[in-house]
Amino acid sequence: MWMITGGAGFIGAHVVRAMTEGGREVMVYDDLSTGSRDRVPAGVPMVVGSVLDRPRLEAAIREHGVTGVVHIAGKKQVGESVERPLYYYRENVTGLQTLLETMTATGVERLVFSSSAAVYGMPDVDLVTEETECSPMSPYGESKLIGEWLINAAARAHGIRSASLRYFNVAGAASPELSDSGVFNLIPMVFERLEAGEAPRIFGDDYATPDGTCVRDYIHVQDIASAHLAAARCLEEAPRGTALTLNVGRGEGSSVREMVDRILKTTGSEDVIPEVTDRRAGDPARVVAAADRIRDELGWSAQHGLDEMIESAWQGWRHRHR
Secondary structure (H helix, E strand, O other), rough: OOOEOOOOOOOHHHHHHHHHHHOOOEEEOOOOOOOOHOOOOOOOOEEEEOOOOHHHHHHHHHHHOOEEEEEEOOOOOHHHHHHHHHHHHHHHHHHHHHHHHHHHHHOEEEEEEEEEEHHHHOOOOOOOOOOOOOOEEEEEEHHHHHHHHHHHHHHHHHHEEEEEEEEEEEOOOOHHHOOOOOOOOOHHHHHHHHHHOOEEEEEEEOOOOOOOOOOOOOEHHHHHHHHHHHHHHHHHHHHHHHEEEEEEOOOOOEHHHHHHHHHHHHHHOOOOOOOOEEOEEEOEEOOEEOHHHHHHHHHOOOOHHHHHHHHHHHHHHHHHOO
């Protein structure tokens, strides 16, 4: 049995679906601070609780016979982390510490960790490899990097088998009801502006990129979910102490202007002219994953393209705002 913390959230719900379809028994542990019960499929056990609550965690693990954890629960907004750093360190770092303590106490030795490309900061490289220097620029990114350090230390000391998955720019939805309800990323931000009758914003067009706008590696949330399943399968057979760190991306860069143009086409808004504004502080020109290691280690690669991401996100937006 795999316990998925944060399994009632946007990414977590997709991981629940991928793992159940992949033949794994799963249960969800979520405090419902941002998740929703209706994302959890019928028949999947659920415990409402915080990862800071060790007695409740331990009870859930013992009651459901948990042998592995996919840890997705945590706070993930970069801007909020700058305003509330202590809150982010408590939720993301102390929460993970509590989970690891509970795992070692109950003999659970497999952990798939939701990390982030935010650990890299502003890398000045064409492709970001797992060896690229980590220099996070926010408490959120710092909390993810510290989380990786904690897990690697636990792997050495206690034999925990782990895989830390560094997501790049997640988009799309497997179905409208599983779509992201937040408006924090490029695609839903464009949808929101269009719905308000306003032009979408492009933050800076004077970067050293082909069209002057930032370049990012966008990946479908279904591919993120399938990467978790692949990691779980790997850890089921891996020797004690295995500690993998893997980028999860397509290995292809797409500019903000290209993405906005594709979104306008999908939404039937080709006549709208995007508004170019000043750069946002801390936005690197290019962040694109090198996706070789995850292919070699897990036999995994992304299967979904940009248009699928945008179209599925648009269907989800319409579902939530009809």
